[in-house]
Amino acid sequence: MKVVGQSILRADAREKVTGQTLYIDDLQFPGMLHARVLRSPHAHAFIKAIDVAAARKVPGVRAVITGRPEEQDLGGGVYPLVGACIVDQPPMAMDRVRFAGEAVAAVVAESVAAAEQALKLINVTYQKLPAVLDVREAMAADAPLIHPDLGNYQMAKGFHPKPGTNIFHHYKLRKGDAKKAFKTCDVVLEQEFSYPHMSHVQLEPHGALARWEPTGGIDLYSSTQAPFVVRGYLARAFRLPLARVRVRAPAVGGGFGGKSDYTVEPLTAYIARHLPGVWVKLILEREEMFTSSVVGRGVCGSYKIGAKRDGAIVAAQVKYLLNAGGYGECAINVAVGGGQNSPGAYRIPNIMVDSYAVYTNRVPVGAFRGYGHPEGNWMSERMMDQLARELKMDPVELRLKNAYRAGDKNAIAQRLHPAQGDLPRCLREAAKAVGWKKGASNVTRTRTGIRAKAVCSFMKSPVQATNAQVSALLKFDEDGGAALIITTCDMGQGSATVYGQIAADALGLPLEKIRVLRDPDTSLFPSDWQTIGSKGTYTGGIAIIRAAEHAIEQIRTTAAKGLGVPRARVRYENGVITTGGKKRYPLHLFTNGYVRPDGRTIGGPVLGYGVYTPDLQIPGIPKPGLQEGQGKVSASWTFGAQAVEIEFNPKTGRIKVLQLVTAMDAGRIINPRLARGQTVGGMVQAMGQALMETMIYSPEGVLRNPRLTDYKIPSLEDLQDTDFKVIFVETPDHKGPFGARGLAEHSTVAIPACLGNALANATGQEIYQLPIKP
Amino acid sequence: MKHDIQLTVNGIPRNLTVTADDTLLRVLREELHLTGAKKGCGEGECGACTIIMNGEAIRACLVLAVEANGADILTIEGITPPNGITRVQQAFIEADAVQCGFCTPGFVMALEAELRRNPRATAADLRNALGGHLCRCTGYEAILQVTETLATSATRPKNTKKRA
Numbered sequence: 001m002k003v004v005g006q007s008i009l010r011a012d013a014r015e016k017v018t019g020q021t022l023y024i025d026d027l028q029f030p031g032m033l034h035a036r037v038l039r040s041p042h043a044h045a046f047i048k049a050i051d052v053a054a055a056r057k058v059p060g061v062r063a064v065i066t067g068r069p070e071e072q073d074l075g076g077g078v079y080p081l082v083g084a085c086i087v088d089q090p091p092m093a094m095d096r097v098r099f100a101g102e103a104v105a106a107v108v109a110e111s112v113a114a115a116e117q118a119l120k121l122i123n124v125t126y127q128k129l130p131a132v133l134d135v136r137e138a139m140a141a142d143a144p145l146i147h148p149d150l151g152n153y154q155m156a157k158g159f160h161p162k163p164g165t166n167i168f169h170h171y172k173l174r175k176g177d178a179k180k181a182f183k184t185c186d187v188v189l190e191q192e193f194s195y196p197h198m199s200h201v202q203l204e205p206h207g208a209l210a211r212w213e214p215t216g217g218i219d220l221y222s223s224t225q226a227p228f229v230v231r232g233y234l235a236r237a238f239r240l241p242l243a244r245v246r247v248r249a250p251a252v253g254g255g256f257g258g259k260s261d262y263t264v265e266p267l268t269a270y271i272a273r274h275l276p277g278v279w280v281k282l283i284l285e286r287e288e289m290f291t292s293s294v295v296g297r298g299v300c301g302s303y304k305i306g307a308k309r310d311g312a313i314v315a316a317q318v319k320y321l322l323n324a325g326g327y328g329e330c331a332i333n334v335a336v337g338g339g340q341n342s343p344g345a346y347r348i349p350n351i352m353v354d355s356y357a358v359y360t361n362r363v364p365v366g367a368f369r370g371y372g373h374p375e376g377n378w379m380s381e382r383m384m385d386q387l388a389r390e391l392k393m394d395p396v397e398l399r400l401k402n403a404y405r406a407g408d409k410n411a412i413a414q415r416l417h418p419a420q421g422d423l424p425r426c427l428r429e430a431a432k433a434v435g436w437k438k439g440a441s442n443v444t445r446t447r448t449g450i451r452a453k454a455v456c457s458f459m460k461s462p463v464q465a466t467n468a469q470v471s472a473l474l475k476f477d478e479d480g481g482a483a484l485i486i487t488t489c490d491m492g493q494g495s496a497t498v499y500g501q502i503a504a505d506a507l508g509l510p511l512e513k514i515r516v517l518r519d520p521d522t523s524l525f526p527s528d529w530q531t532i533g534s535k536g537t538y539t540g541g542i543a544i545i546r547a548a549e550h551a552i553e554q555i556r557t558t559a560a561k562g563l564g565v566p567r568a569r570v571r572y573e574n575g576v577i578t579t580g581g582k583k584r585y586p587l588h589l590f591t592n593g594y595v596r597p598d599g600r601t602i603g604g605p606v607l608g609y610g611v612y613t614p615d616l617q618i619p620g621i622p623k624p625g626l627q628e629g630q631g632k633v634s635a636s637w638t639f640g641a642q643a644v645e646i647e648f649n650p651k652t653g654r655i656k657v658l659q660l661v662t663a664m665d666a667g668r669i670i671n672p673r674l675a676r677g678q679t680v681g682g683m684v685q686a687m688g689q690a691l692m693e694t695m696i697y698s699p700e701g702v703l704r705n706p707r708l709t710d711y712k713i714p715s716l717e718d719l720q721d722t723d724f725k726v727i728f729v730e731t732p733d734h735k736g737p738f739g740a741r742g743l744a745e746h747s748t749v750a751i752p753a754c755l756g757n758a759l760a761n762a763t764g765q766e767i768y769q770l771p772i773k774p
Numbered sequence: 775m776k777h778d779i780q781l782t783v784n785g786i787p788r789n790l791t792v793t794a795d796d797t798l799l800r801v802l803r804e805e806l807h808l809t810g811a812k813k814g815c816g817e818g819e820c821g822a823c824t825i826i827m828n829g830e831a832i833r834a835c836l837v838l839a840v841e842a843n844g845a846d847i848l849t850i851e852g853i854t855p856p857n858g859i860t861r862v863q864q865a866f867i868e869a870d871a872v873q874c875g876f877c878t879p880g881f882v883m884a885l886e887a888e889l890r891r892n893p894r895a896t897a898a899d900l901r902n903a904l905g906g907h908l909c910r911c912t913g914y915e916a917i918l919q920v921t922e923t924l925a926t927s928a929t930r931p932k933n934t935k936k937r938a
Contacts, residue, residue: 009867016875017863017882019810019850026809113795201910203814203822203876253812253876254910286815492874492911673870677912681873684913708819708908716904719914 003501003511004738007673011497011516012251012490021251024207024223025283032209032279033062035271036115038105038122039292040097043131043361043701044146047095047124050105054121058107060114063274064122066105067092072270080237082266082329084229086161086168087154088147089327089364091237091270096129098146098326099363100702101291106271108280131361131701135300135323138166138360146326146359158620159332168328169357171339171620173629175411176350181315185306187390190317193379194300194769195752197323197695199290200368201713204253206263206293207283210272217244218272222265225255225489226530230265231522237266238273248521252491256685257367257745258294259491260532261330290706294330295695296368298323299338299375305383311393311401315350318342320376322357322365330366332357336619337463338372340629343411344380345423345459345639346402351411353629361701367532369685370748373460378770381456381753385760394439395757396431396455400424403457404639412619413630416637419734421665421741423457423639426729429663431455433725434643443761449649451658454757457641458749461634462533462742466616471526472543474503474551474608480575480588481513482551482608487520487528488540493744494674495536501670502541502737506548508574509587526609534742537670538636541737542612551608555590558603562594636733638741640664642683642750648762653774655759656721657687662747663727668739672728675743679726682747688714690752694771779843783808784852792839799823799834802849810850810879814908821907824880824887825849831887831903850879853886862886862924869919873911881907881917885924897925 015021052064065071072079072090079094081087092103105122109115132138132146143166147153151163161168182188208222217240224230227247235245252259264282272280284293304317320339324331339355388395404410406418434453436442442453473485484503490496496516504511517525528540552572560567565579577585593601617623617631645659660683669675692712696704705711726747732739756767759774767774781788783806792801802808802825814822816835823834826848853860862885865871872878881904888895888903895903900921909917 010870010872012875013867013870013872014859014863016872016878017866018854018859019879019882021875022809023812023876025813026803028804028807112800113793201908203820203874203908203910204812205814252874254874256910283813286817286819492872494873677870677873677916680913680915681911682913685910707817708815709817713908713910714914715906715908716901716914716917720901720918724913724915 002505004505004670005668006671008497008501008511008671010494010674011500012518023204023251023253024209024221027209027221027250029279032281033108033110033275034112034115035106035108035268035280035282036112036119037103038119040093040100040102040104042097042126042128043100044129045097045126046129047093047097047104048127049125051123052105055107055118058114058118058121060110061107061118062110063108064105064118065271065274067094067103069094074239078239080270082233082237082262084232084329085156085159085332086328089329091266099361101288101363102326103267103292108271108275132166133360133362133697133701135321135358135360138358139356146361158618160620166359167356168359169332169335171336171355171629173339173351173353173411174627175413175630178315178317178350178352181350182306185314186309187387188304188306189383189386189390190302190304191383191768192302193382195297195375195378196770197298197362197365198296198368198689198693199695199711200256200258200296202254202256202258205284205286205289206259208264208268209279209281210268211279212272212276214277215244218269219246220265220269221248221250223252223259224249224265225252225260225491225532227487227520227522228527229530230262233262233266234269238269246521246523248519249489250519252489255491256369257296257371257532260367260530263294286708287706290695290711291363291703294366295363296365297375298365301379303379303383305387307387307391309391311391311398313346313348313402316343316348317352318376318379320353320355323360323362324357325360325362325364327364328357328359330364333463334365334367334372338376340412340619340633341373341459341461342376342380345404345457347404347408362697363703369682369745370460371463371533371745373749374686374752377458377749378752381750382756382768385454385757396427396436396438399427399457403427412633413626414632414634417734419731420637421639422729422731426639426641426663426665427455427457429727429729430641430643430661433661433663433727434645434659436643446647449647450762451645451647452758452762453643453645454754454761455641455643456750456753456757458746459637459639460534460746460749461637462535464533464535464614464635465529466614466618468529469611469613470528470539470543471609471611472540472547473526474547476551476591476606478588478592480586480591484514484516484544485525486540486544487525488536489520489531490518493536493678494671495540497674498537498670499540499544502544503548505738506545534744534746537740538736538742539612541740543610545737546610547608550610551606554606555587558590558594559585562590562596562602636741638664638666638743638746640746642754644751644754644758646755646758646762648759648774655691655774658721659723659725660687660751661725663729664743664746665729665731666743667733667736667741668730669728670738670740675728676726678744679747680724682745683724683751684714684719686748686751689770690755691771777840779840781842781845781847783847784849794840796839797835798837798839798842801839802834808849808851812876812879814876821880821884822877824883826883826887829891831884850883860886862889865920865923869916869923871912871916871920877907877909889924895925897921900924
C-alpha cells in the first residue's frame, strides 16, 4: 500500500503522549554539574571589574567563570569568537556588554540552587554607555558604535558591512529602474511600517549539556535544529578539528527558527572548558528566553508602490531595516531573505530594495518562522489593499491581476516554472473559503460588532547557504527492513513521520519495515546543513529517494551475482526481486549478502546513500547579465493566499477572529493531517504576533515583559470561536519528492496583513504598526 | 535546611530528603527521574508541569516538596497502563494534537484529572480544565477536537465505549 498522501499517525506521538520522549533537560549523567549565568542589567556598558571571591566560597560551587579577555584567551590572544557569516560574538561578554541580558559570568555547582546563590555574590563594576535602541537612530552618522571593530571581523563572501557605523550588512536588490518608473505611474502610494521584536516562546527553553573530552574535544547535547551548524561554530570558535566536536540533539520541544544557528551551545562549551571531563548542564529559565537568547522580527521600513489606473503595478521600492540587536550572525541572512521577498508575490517590472542589518543594544535577533517574509508581507499586502481602495478596485481582483504566474521572472530574475505553484488559484480558493463577495464591501454589522474580511497573497522560499546539503542513509536489516538515518531534526513539524512515508514508498516497503532515527549525532549521522526554512520535506525527501535508488542498485547487483543472471534482467519492485521468470525472490535474501545453497555469501550489507545539493548563487555577489542582488538564490517557492474574518467591537475595541483561512500550493501533500496541523499552528502564531505579542523595552534598553505573565501568547480560550479552513492546491512540484514542496512556515506569513486589512475595512482605521491596537 | 518527607508516587511509597526551597517538580524530575512533567516557565503560567496530587491537577513547579509531604501523587508515567495507553492519550494521538510534545504531558494530565473527577465531563468542562495550558505548536484546533472526542465518549453508554 502506498503511504505518501495518507494521513499516517505521527510516528513519535505515542512516545510523546506517554511522557517518554527525552528532551535536553531530561538527560542526566553521573557527576553532572549545573551552570547558571549572571546577566548584564545594562544594555550597553564597559565591564570594568568582576569580583568572584565570595561566590567561589559558596558550598557546592565548583567553578566561577567570567568572560574577561584573559580568561577567554585560547592562547596568543586568540579568542573564541562565534560566527560564520559575521564572526562577532564571544561566548561570554569580554570587556563590554551590548544588550541587557548578555552573559557576564557563570557559576558551575552541584545544584542549580547553589549556583544561583553564588551568582548573587558576584560583584560586577560597569561603566554605562549610551544605549541605542531604535534602528534609525543606530543608523545615524553620530550614533554610538556598538561594534567599533566591525571592519576587522571575519565575514563570509557577499556581505557588505559599513565599518564605522552600526550597519553590518546592506543587501541591495535592483530590477529595472524603479526611480524612473514611478514617474510614469498614475498612482503612487508610500507608507512606513513596523513589526516589533517577539519571542518564539517555544515551550521548551534552550539548553545544552557539554563535556570537554580528555583529548581536548567537545561532546555536547543541545536542543537544536542545527547539529552540524553548531558543530561548525564550536570547532571554529575553539580552534578544533571537526572530528574533535560531537553534537547530539535529543527531542526538540519547539523550534520555530529559534533553535537554528546557535543558542546556548558556545556559552555552555565555554563554561564546561573550565571543568574538563565533567558534564555541565545549562538550561535557560523562561526569563532568559526573552532577555538572553535569540528573539525574532524587529523590522521597520517603508513601502512605496506605483501603478497604472487599470491596476497594473509598475514599480515598488522597499526599505527594510532590521533592528538586529547586539550581535549579527543569526540576523544577517534575515535581512537578505526578507529583502528579496519583500516586494510581494506580484509581477512588478521595476523593483528597488534596500535592506539593512543594523546593530542595536537589544537582544540579538535570529530566525523566526517565516524568516523575514512576514515583515515584508505586512508592508506589501497592507499597501495592496490601499492601492485597491485608491483605484476603486476589488482587492482580490487587483491581486489576481498582478499575481505571479508560470513563466514570470521574479524580483531576483528567476523564471517561475509552471510546476512551482498556482497563486491565482490559491487566491480564488481563499476568497471562496472566507466567503469574499467580489466588488462588495465585505463588511456587515451585527449586534455584537462589525464583521469584516480580507484576503492576502504570500510566497516564501527557504533562505539557505549555497552549499546547504542534506544526505540520507538507508541501512538495511537482515529481514529486508531498513533504518533511515538523516539529521533533519523533528521539533514537532513531523519530519520523522513524513520521511518514513517517503522512504516506504521509494522502496515499495510497508511503513513498519522502516525505522526513522530521531536522535541526530554529528559523528554518526550523515551531514545535513540545518533544519530550517521549511526545506526538510523537499530537500530531505530528495535525498531519501536517491538513497533508496542507490540501495536498490546494490540489491540488484547482489541478486545478479548471487543468482548468476545478467544485472539487466534483475528487477526490483515493492520488496520483491524478479529475473524475468515467474520466480519471485523476497528482498531479505539480498540485503545483507546473498547466501548460496552451499553457504558461500555474495555481496554485503546494503547501505543506500543519497544527497541533495542546491544549485544556488550567493545573493550579494555581482553576476554577469543580472542586476544587483539578483541571481539563483532560492531553490523553491511556495505560493499561497490567506484570508480572515474578524468581528470588531467598537465599544470594547476587541477583535474576535472568526475565520483563519490558508489556501496554499505546496505541491503534493505527503501527509494531509500533519500538513493541516502545521498550517493551523502557523496561523495561530501569526495571529498572536499580530494582535498580542511584543517585547517592551524601557528607555534604557531593559526588557519590561520577560515573563509569560506579561508577554501573552494565544491560549485555548482565544481560539474557541475560530473556524479554521485549510485548502491545499496540489500542483505537483517538478523536482520535489513525489511532487512535494515546503509548507511549515508559510501559514504565518500573511495573517498579520489580513488582520490589518480586515480592521481597516471594518473601521477605516489604517494600522501600520504591530501589534494591532485599535 | 533539610527536611524528610514521605510521598506516594505512582503507587510507590517514597522517603526523600529535600531542602526547604525544593519544588515538587525538581524532586520528581531529578530525584525520582520522572521526567514526563516538564518545566516550561517555573511560575505556573504554561501548564507543562501538571501532575495529579491528591486527585487534583496541580502545577508541580508551584508546589514545594515539603508541602507535598504525605501526598498521593500521580505523574504521566503512573497513569499509562503497562501494555496500552489511556483514552486521553489515544485521543491526542488520533486528533494529531501533539507536535513538539513538550506541553503534551501537562495537557494529558489536566484532562485525566478532570475525567477521573467527573467521568461525564462535557467538552466545556474539559476546556475549562485546560485553562492556562499553553501550546505553541498546534494552534489548539486539534486539542479542542480532543475535548470534543472525550466528552462524546464519556457520555456514551458503557457497552459501546470505544476501546483505547
